[in-house]
Amino acid sequence: MDKIIEVNQLKKSYKKRRSKEYIHAVNDISFTVNRGEILGLLGPNGAGKTTTIKMICGLLIADSGTITVNGINIREKRLGALNHISAVLEGNRNLYWRLTVKENLEYFAGNRGLSRKDVRERIEDLLVKFRLKDKESELVNRLSRGMQQKLAIAVAMLAESDVILLDEPTLGLDVETGYEVRELLKEIVRDYKRTIIISSHDMDVVQDLCERTVIINKGKVVTDDKVENLLKLFDVRAYTLNLGGLLSDEQQQLLLQKFPQHEYTPDTYESILQINLAKSEEIYDLFDVLKLETTPVESIDRSIVNFEQIFMKIVKGDTADEMAQSS
Amino acid sequence: MKWLNLLKANTRKEYLELKRYLPNTIAMLFTFYIVFLGLFGTIQFIGDPSTQDVNTQYVIVNYIFWFLTITVINSIGYEVINEGMRGTLEQLSMSPMGISRIMAARLISTTFINLIIVIVLLYISMLTSGQWLNIDVITIAPILVLTLISMFGVGFIIAGISIILKQVQAFLQILQFILMGLTFVPLSLSPVIAYLPFVKGIDLVREVMIDGLTWSQFTMGDFMLLGFNAIFYFALGLGVFVYCERVAMSKGLLAHY
Structure with missing residues (x-):
C-alpha cells in the first residue's frame, strides 16, 4: 500500500517549568498512514496525541525521529511537506472572528498563495456542502459553535491537500451538533477521498469513521490495528x-x-x-x-462490548482475556 | 503570483478588520488629532515665537512618523500576541507560504493602509497649523521605501519576540516611547544615532519636507547609510524572527491559549 505519512521513532520532551525535569510527551512513536485511509489517533488526556499531530503539521519540531509526508521529510523541507497537509486544531480557534464565513475562506486561501478567483468555485461548493451558504456573510463570532467548527473543517478542505488532520473535531459540541459534524465527516470521507487523521475522545466518531486506530498512552503506541480487528479481538x-x-x-x-x-x-x-x-x-x-x-x-x-470499552481496556493495559473476565 | 495573492489577501483582511473595528479606528484617529492639537498649542502659547514655525513643522513630521512606526511596529507585536491567543497563529504557521512571508505581507499591507491614513492626517495637521510642508513625492518616496524596509526589520524583531514571550504587552507599551525617541530626536544631536533603525531615513525626509532638499543635495554617504540601514535591519529582523520561530516550534509556543 502507498504510505502517505511515515512517522518513525518520534520523540518529544518538554522541560517542566522551574524544574530540571523533562516530560516525555512522545516517546519513540512509529506508525504509518496509507493513502486514502482514515486513521484514528486515540489516547487519554496527556497521552501525546496533540503533540504528535502538531509535529506532523510542522508546528512542533521533534527532538528526534522522522516524519515524511508524501515522501518529503518535514524537518528538511517543511514548507514542501505543508503543501500536502491541512489541519483543524482544537475546533473554532482557527478562525478570524471579525471576518465573515466567506471572507475567512478567502483569506486562508490567500495565505496559501491562492487567488480569490482560483477558489471561487471551490468555496461555493464547500459552502453548499457544509450547509453554510445562507451564513456566508455572517461574522464568525455570531455563528454557533457547531457552525464555527464546520467552517474550520471547510477551511482545511479548501486547500485540497492530500492529508487532513482533525484534532478533536467534536469536542465541546452538544449532542445534536456533534452528530451533525460526525455526519459531515462521513460525507467528507465518502465524497472527497482524502487521507484523514482524526484525534478524538468521541469513540462514536472513531467507530463510525476510522478504518484503523493508533492508540497512544504515556507517549507510546500501545495498539495499531484496524477497528474491525480490535472489535473482533475483544468480541466478548x-x-x-x-x-x-x-x-x-x-x-x-x-x-x-x-x-x-x-x-x-x-x-x-x-x-x-x-x-x-x-x-x-x-x-x-x-x-x-x-x-x-x-x-x-x-x-x-x-454482554456487548463497544469501542469505548475496548479503548479503556487497551489504555489500562488489559488483554482480550482480561476484558472477557471483567465483562 | 503566489506572493501577490498572499499580499492581496492580507491587505484585504487588514482593510476589513479596520472597517469592522470602525469605532476603534475613529478613536485612534481622534486621539492622534487631540494629541497633535496639544503639541501645536504648546508650541503656540509656550514656545519661542522666533522658532515657532520650524518647531511646528518638526512636530508635524516627527509626530506623523511616530504614528506610522507605532501602527507598523507595535501593532505587529500585538497582532502576533492576539493571534497566538486565538490559535490562528498556528493556522498561519501551517501555510506552505511560511509564516515569515505571511508576516512580511502583514507588515506591507498594514503599512500600505496606515500610510493612506497618515497622509490624510498629515494634511489635516498642516491645515490646522497653517504650516504647509514640501511634499516632494519623487524625492520622498524612495527614502520612505528604504526607511520602511528598516522599520519592517524592527517589526520582524518585535513579532519574533512576541511569539516566544507571552507577557510582552508591558514591553510593547514601553516600545512606544523608544519609537518616539527614534522618530523625534534629530540627527544633529549625535551622528551616531544614524546607525539606529530608520533614524537616517526620517532625518532625510525631514530635510526634504522642512528644508526643501532634493535628491541631488544629498551626499553619497547619505545614500550609503540609508541603504545599509535598510538592508542591515531587515536582515537582522528576519534572522531574529526565523530564530524565534524555530525556538517557538521547539518549545511549542506557537499557541498561547
Missing part, C-alpha cells in the same frame, strides 16, 4: 444466566471443569451464573450441564 462472549433454582454439586463440579472462570451466585429462587465462552459452540456444553438437572433458565443476556 460473556453471558449472564438467571436460573430458577440452585445448581447441584455435580453441575457445579462440571462447570468448574469446563468453565473455570465462571461466577456462580446461588439463590433458592433465582441463582445467577456468569460465564465467558472462548467459542460460541461452547454454549451447548453449558446447556448440557444445565440439562442434567433440568435447571430452569429464566433469561440469558449477552
Whole structure:
C-alpha cells in the first residue's frame, strides 16, 4: 500500500517549568498512514496525541525521529511537506472572528498563495456542502459553535491537500451538533477521498469513521490495528444466566471443569451464573450441564462490548482475556 | 503570483478588520488629532515665537512618523500576541507560504493602509497649523521605501519576540516611547544615532519636507547609510524572527491559549 505519512521513532520532551525535569510527551512513536485511509489517533488526556499531530503539521519540531509526508521529510523541507497537509486544531480557534464565513475562506486561501478567483468555485461548493451558504456573510463570532467548527473543517478542505488532520473535531459540541459534524465527516470521507487523521475522545466518531486506530498512552503506541480487528479481538462472549433454582454439586463440579472462570451466585429462587465462552459452540456444553438437572433458565443476556470499552481496556493495559473476565 | 495573492489577501483582511473595528479606528484617529492639537498649542502659547514655525513643522513630521512606526511596529507585536491567543497563529504557521512571508505581507499591507491614513492626517495637521510642508513625492518616496524596509526589520524583531514571550504587552507599551525617541530626536544631536533603525531615513525626509532638499543635495554617504540601514535591519529582523520561530516550534509556543 502507498504510505502517505511515515512517522518513525518520534520523540518529544518538554522541560517542566522551574524544574530540571523533562516530560516525555512522545516517546519513540512509529506508525504509518496509507493513502486514502482514515486513521484514528486515540489516547487519554496527556497521552501525546496533540503533540504528535502538531509535529506532523510542522508546528512542533521533534527532538528526534522522522516524519515524511508524501515522501518529503518535514524537518528538511517543511514548507514542501505543508503543501500536502491541512489541519483543524482544537475546533473554532482557527478562525478570524471579525471576518465573515466567506471572507475567512478567502483569506486562508490567500495565505496559501491562492487567488480569490482560483477558489471561487471551490468555496461555493464547500459552502453548499457544509450547509453554510445562507451564513456566508455572517461574522464568525455570531455563528454557533457547531457552525464555527464546520467552517474550520471547510477551511482545511479548501486547500485540497492530500492529508487532513482533525484534532478533536467534536469536542465541546452538544449532542445534536456533534452528530451533525460526525455526519459531515462521513460525507467528507465518502465524497472527497482524502487521507484523514482524526484525534478524538468521541469513540462514536472513531467507530463510525476510522478504518484503523493508533492508540497512544504515556507517549507510546500501545495498539495499531484496524477497528474491525480490535472489535473482533475483544468480541466478548460473556453471558449472564438467571436460573430458577440452585445448581447441584455435580453441575457445579462440571462447570468448574469446563468453565473455570465462571461466577456462580446461588439463590433458592433465582441463582445467577456468569460465564465467558472462548467459542460460541461452547454454549451447548453449558446447556448440557444445565440439562442434567433440568435447571430452569429464566433469561440469558449477552454482554456487548463497544469501542469505548475496548479503548479503556487497551489504555489500562488489559488483554482480550482480561476484558472477557471483567465483562 | 503566489506572493501577490498572499499580499492581496492580507491587505484585504487588514482593510476589513479596520472597517469592522470602525469605532476603534475613529478613536485612534481622534486621539492622534487631540494629541497633535496639544503639541501645536504648546508650541503656540509656550514656545519661542522666533522658532515657532520650524518647531511646528518638526512636530508635524516627527509626530506623523511616530504614528506610522507605532501602527507598523507595535501593532505587529500585538497582532502576533492576539493571534497566538486565538490559535490562528498556528493556522498561519501551517501555510506552505511560511509564516515569515505571511508576516512580511502583514507588515506591507498594514503599512500600505496606515500610510493612506497618515497622509490624510498629515494634511489635516498642516491645515490646522497653517504650516504647509514640501511634499516632494519623487524625492520622498524612495527614502520612505528604504526607511520602511528598516522599520519592517524592527517589526520582524518585535513579532519574533512576541511569539516566544507571552507577557510582552508591558514591553510593547514601553516600545512606544523608544519609537518616539527614534522618530523625534534629530540627527544633529549625535551622528551616531544614524546607525539606529530608520533614524537616517526620517532625518532625510525631514530635510526634504522642512528644508526643501532634493535628491541631488544629498551626499553619497547619505545614500550609503540609508541603504545599509535598510538592508542591515531587515536582515537582522528576519534572522531574529526565523530564530524565534524555530525556538517557538521547539518549545511549542506557537499557541498561547
